[in-house]
Amino acid sequence: MSPRNVEKDQLLRETRREHILDCALQVIAKQGIDSANVKDIAKEAGLSVGNVYNYFNSKDDIFSAVLQRGQINYGRKISDHALLELDARDKLHEICESWIATPENWAFTIMLQSIRTNETVNPELREAATRRFTANLEPMAEIMRQGQEAGVIVEGDPKQLAFYFVSLIQGLTLQLAPGYEIPVSIQAKTIVRLFSQPENSRKK
Amino acid sequence: MSPRNVEKDQLLRETRREHILDCALQVIAKQGIDSANVKDIAKEAGLSVGNVYNYFNSKDDIFSAVLQRGQINYGRKISDHALLELDARDKLHEICESWIATPENWAFTIMLQSIRTNETVNPELREAATRRFTANLEPMAEIMRQGQEAGVIVEGDPKQLAFYFVSLIQGLTLQLAPGYEIPVSIQAKTIVRLFSQPENSRKK
Amino acid sequence: MSPRNVEKDQLLRETRREHILDCALQVIAKQGIDSANVKDIAKEAGLSVGNVYNYFNSKDDIFSAVLQRGQINYGRKISDHALLELDARDKLHEICESWIATPENWAFTIMLQSIRTNETVNPELREAATRRFTANLEPMAEIMRQGQEAGVIVEGDPKQLAFYFVSLIQGLTLQLAPGYEIPVSIQAKTIVRLFSQPENSRKK
Amino acid sequence: MSPRNVEKDQLLRETRREHILDCALQVIAKQGIDSANVKDIAKEAGLSVGNVYNYFNSKDDIFSAVLQRGQINYGRKISDHALLELDARDKLHEICESWIATPENWAFTIMLQSIRTNETVNPELREAATRRFTANLEPMAEIMRQGQEAGVIVEGDPKQLAFYFVSLIQGLTLQLAPGYEIPVSIQAKTIVRLFSQPENSRKK
DNA sequence: AATGAATGAGCCTTCATTCAT
DNA sequence: CATGAATGAAGGCTCATTCAT
Structure with missing residues (x-):
C-alpha cells in the first residue's frame, strides 16, 4: 500500500x-x-x-514521558545492581557516584516535584510518578537488606534506609543546579559511610 | 503628621x-x-x-522576600541552637523534628530550586539565595564540630557533614509535598543516628 | 474602604x-x-x-450568554403577547413581523445550531439551550390554543403547531443571512394565513 | 496505458x-x-x-462539493416529483417524509448556513449555493401550482409558498440535530395540511 | 493608600496544506 | 497515486503589571 x-x-x-x-x-x-x-x-x-x-499530545505529555523514562531507567539500574554479587557498600557507592556525575539528573528531581505540585497536572500522572518512585524504593531496600545481612550496613528498616538514602541523593542533586556553586565537595565515599556499619561495632 | x-x-x-x-x-x-x-x-x-x-515591586520580589525571610529565620534558629549547651545529637534531633513538622517548609525548598533555576529571575537574587544557603551551613557545621569534639558525631569535614544533613532534610521535605503519600515514616531519631558515632567505636 | x-x-x-x-x-x-x-x-x-x-470566562461563555439573553428576551416577548387581549392571528402576525425585521435574529438561530452541534461545547450549555427553546414553545402554544378557541387558528395539537410556526420562522430567518439575496419576499400576512382557519370552514 | x-x-x-x-x-x-x-x-x-x-483542492472544496451534490440530488428529486401524476398534497407529503427521515439532511442545512456565513469562504461558492437553492425552488413552486389548479393547495404566490414550505422543512430539520431531543413529534400529514386548501372552501 | 479594570505579551494547541519519499 | 511528517499561521486563554479613579 x-x-x-x-x-x-x-x-x-x-x-x-x-x-x-x-x-x-x-x-x-x-x-x-x-x-x-x-x-x-x-x-x-x-x-x-x-x-x-x-x-x-501536550506539553504535560512530554514532561511526564521524560520523567517516566528517567524513573524507569533509574529503577532498572538499581534493580540490576541489586542482583550483582558485590559488597552492598560498593553498590551504594557506584549508584551514588554515577547519579551525581550525570548533570541532567537534577532535572528529574525538579520535575518530580513540579509534577507532584502543579495542580493543573493530571492527577493520574502524579499518582503514576509516585507509584514509580515507591516501586523504585524496593530494589534499593533490597540492597540495604543485603548489606545488613553482611553486617556492613547500619541496622534499621531497610525500606526506611533506602528512602533516606534516595532523599539524600535527591537533596544533593538539587544543590547541583547549573550556575549554582556550592563550596562543598560531594564525595560518594563519605555518603556511603553514613549508611555503613562501623568495623568495630559489627557482630562477630 | x-x-x-x-x-x-x-x-x-x-x-x-x-x-x-x-x-x-x-x-x-x-x-x-x-x-x-x-x-x-x-x-x-x-x-x-x-x-x-x-x-x-514585583512577583519575583515577593517570592524572593519569602525565601529570604525563611532562610534568615532558619539561619537564626540554627545559630541559636549552636550556642546552646546540649548534646549535638539532641540539637540535630530537634532541628530535624521541627523542620519536618512544619508543612510549609517544603515550599521553601521548592522556591529555592525555582529561584535558582528560573532564567528570568534576577541573577543577583539567585546569588543572594546561594549566599544565604552557604552562610546557613556554618552554624550547622559548628554543631557538627561540637558533636565531634564530644565524640557523638561521626568523623569527617564538619561542613561537609552539615551539607549532607541539610540536603537530606531538604530531600525528605520534598517528599512531603501536599497530596503526596509516601509509604515510609520519617523519624528524626533514625536520621540523627546516621550522623552519630556508634557507642563502641568512640575514642576513650 | x-x-x-x-x-x-x-x-x-x-x-x-x-x-x-x-x-x-x-x-x-x-x-x-x-x-x-x-x-x-x-x-x-x-x-x-x-x-x-x-x-x-471563555469564548463559549460569551456565546452562550448571547444565546441565553436572546432566548430569554424572546420568551418574555411571546409570554407578554400571550396575555394580551387580541386576535391570536394578530399576535402571530406581530411576532412574525418583528422577528423578521430584526436583522440579528438569524444569528441566534445559527448559534442555537452551533451550540447544539459543536461537540466541544459544554453539554450543560447545550441542554440549557434546548430547555429554554422548549420552554419558549409553551406561551406560543398558548396563543395557538387561544386562536383555536376563537376558531381562527387551524385545528391540531397547539404545541405542535407552535413548534411548526417557530421552525418556519427560524427557517425563514436563516434565509435572511447577510449578503444572501432570496428572490422571494417574506410576508407575515401569508405566513399567518397558513395557520389560520378559513372563514367558511369555521364552526358556527 | x-x-x-x-x-x-x-x-x-x-x-x-x-x-x-x-x-x-x-x-x-x-x-x-x-x-x-x-x-x-x-x-x-x-x-x-x-x-x-x-x-x-481544499477543505472548502470538499464541503462545497458535498453541498453541491446534495443540492443537485435534492433538486432532481423535486423535479422528478413535479412530473408525476399525483395529488400535489401527496407529493408534498412524500417529499416531507423522506427529507425528515434522512438523518444527514440537517448537515446540508448547517452547511448551507456555514458556507453562506463564513467570510473566508470563496464568494463564488456562496453565490453558487444561493443560485442552486433558488433554482430548486422552481420545481417546488411547480408542485404548488399544480395543487392550486386542482384546488387542493392554498392560494397565493406559488413560489412564495414553495419558499415557505422549504423553509419550514429546513427549520424542522435543524431541530433534529443529533443528540437533541424535541418533545414534539414531526408529522408530514400535519405539515402538508398547513398548505392544503380545506375541503369546504374549495371552488366548485 | 486602595481598587480592580485594562493592557499586551506570551504560552499551548489545532489544523489546513505541502512535500519528500 | 499514497503516505503522514512537517510547517506555520492563527486562535483561545493567562497573568504580571499599570493606571485612572
Whole structure:
C-alpha cells in the first residue's frame, strides 16, 4: 500500500520521540521547568512547534514521558545492581557516584516535584510518578537488606534506609543546579559511610 | 503628621508586608509555585491586586522576600541552637523534628530550586539565595564540630557533614509535598543516628 | 474602604457585559459564528482581548450568554403577547413581523445550531439551550390554543403547531443571512394565513 | 496505458471522490461542521490526509462539493416529483417524509448556513449555493401550482409558498440535530395540511 | 493608600496544506 | 497515486503589571 518503508518509519518515529525527550530534558536542565516551553523544546530538537505535537499530545505529555523514562531507567539500574554479587557498600557507592556525575539528573528531581505540585497536572500522572518512585524504593531496600545481612550496613528498616538514602541523593542533586556553586565537595565515599556499619561495632 | 504617626505608619506597613509574605507562602504551599499567582496571593491576603504592588515591586520580589525571610529565620534558629549547651545529637534531633513538622517548609525548598533555576529571575537574587544557603551551613557545621569534639558525631569535614544533613532534610521535605503519600515514616531519631558515632567505636 | 463608587462600578460592569454581548452578536452576524473570534469581538467592543476575559470566562461563555439573553428576551416577548387581549392571528402576525425585521435574529438561530452541534461545547450549555427553546414553545402554544378557541387558528395539537410556526420562522430567518439575496419576499400576512382557519370552514 | 485503463482510472477516481464526499458528510453529521477536519474525513474514508488532497483542492472544496451534490440530488428529486401524476398534497407529503427521515439532511442545512456565513469562504461558492437553492425552488413552486389548479393547495404566490414550505422543512430539520431531543413529534400529514386548501372552501 | 479594570505579551494547541519519499 | 511528517499561521486563554479613579 504505502510507497514508504513502514518499519523504518516506525523506527524513525520512535527515534524522534526519544530525541524530543532528550531535548526537553536539556531545555529543562538549562532553563528550569518553569521556563521550559514547547517552542524552546522544538527549537532544541530542530523541529517546528507543530511537529512536536505529532509525537506528543501536550506539553504535560512530554514532561511526564521524560520523567517516566528517567524513573524507569533509574529503577532498572538499581534493580540490576541489586542482583550483582558485590559488597552492598560498593553498590551504594557506584549508584551514588554515577547519579551525581550525570548533570541532567537534577532535572528529574525538579520535575518530580513540579509534577507532584502543579495542580493543573493530571492527577493520574502524579499518582503514576509516585507509584514509580515507591516501586523504585524496593530494589534499593533490597540492597540495604543485603548489606545488613553482611553486617556492613547500619541496622534499621531497610525500606526506611533506602528512602533516606534516595532523599539524600535527591537533596544533593538539587544543590547541583547549573550556575549554582556550592563550596562543598560531594564525595560518594563519605555518603556511603553514613549508611555503613562501623568495623568495630559489627557482630562477630 | 506627627512623628508618632509616621512611625505607626511605618510599623503598619511592615506588618502588611509580613502578612503578604505569610499569605504568599500559604498560596505556594497550597497550589505549588507554578500556579501561585499575584491575584491568588492578594485574595488570600484580603487585599486588591494593585495594593499588593504598593508593598512589593514585583512577583519575583515577593517570592524572593519569602525565601529570604525563611532562610534568615532558619539561619537564626540554627545559630541559636549552636550556642546552646546540649548534646549535638539532641540539637540535630530537634532541628530535624521541627523542620519536618512544619508543612510549609517544603515550599521553601521548592522556591529555592525555582529561584535558582528560573532564567528570568534576577541573577543577583539567585546569588543572594546561594549566599544565604552557604552562610546557613556554618552554624550547622559548628554543631557538627561540637558533636565531634564530644565524640557523638561521626568523623569527617564538619561542613561537609552539615551539607549532607541539610540536603537530606531538604530531600525528605520534598517528599512531603501536599497530596503526596509516601509509604515510609520519617523519624528524626533514625536520621540523627546516621550522623552519630556508634557507642563502641568512640575514642576513650 | 474603596475609594471608588462600588455601586457605580457594579453598574458599569453590567453595562460592559451587555456591551460585549451586543458586539459579539454584531460580529457573529457580520462574520458568521465560525469566523467570530475573541479578538474581533474585543475590537468591536473597543476593548483589549484580555479585558474581555475579565467579564467572561471563555469564548463559549460569551456565546452562550448571547444565546441565553436572546432566548430569554424572546420568551418574555411571546409570554407578554400571550396575555394580551387580541386576535391570536394578530399576535402571530406581530411576532412574525418583528422577528423578521430584526436583522440579528438569524444569528441566534445559527448559534442555537452551533451550540447544539459543536461537540466541544459544554453539554450543560447545550441542554440549557434546548430547555429554554422548549420552554419558549409553551406561551406560543398558548396563543395557538387561544386562536383555536376563537376558531381562527387551524385545528391540531397547539404545541405542535407552535413548534411548526417557530421552525418556519427560524427557517425563514436563516434565509435572511447577510449578503444572501432570496428572490422571494417574506410576508407575515401569508405566513399567518397558513395557520389560520378559513372563514367558511369555521364552526358556527 | 490502453484507453480502457484510462476510462477505468477515471471511473475509479470518480468513485473515490464520491466516497470522500460520503465520508465528509458522515463526519459533519457526527461532529458538526466546526469540528469536522480533514484528518477525520480522511480517517473515515480510510485514506491518508495527503491523498484526500489528490481528489480535492481544499477543505472548502470538499464541503462545497458535498453541498453541491446534495443540492443537485435534492433538486432532481423535486423535479422528478413535479412530473408525476399525483395529488400535489401527496407529493408534498412524500417529499416531507423522506427529507425528515434522512438523518444527514440537517448537515446540508448547517452547511448551507456555514458556507453562506463564513467570510473566508470563496464568494463564488456562496453565490453558487444561493443560485442552486433558488433554482430548486422552481420545481417546488411547480408542485404548488399544480395543487392550486386542482384546488387542493392554498392560494397565493406559488413560489412564495414553495419558499415557505422549504423553509419550514429546513427549520424542522435543524431541530433534529443529533443528540437533541424535541418533545414534539414531526408529522408530514400535519405539515402538508398547513398548505392544503380545506375541503369546504374549495371552488366548485 | 486602595481598587480592580485594562493592557499586551506570551504560552499551548489545532489544523489546513505541502512535500519528500 | 499514497503516505503522514512537517510547517506555520492563527486562535483561545493567562497573568504580571499599570493606571485612572
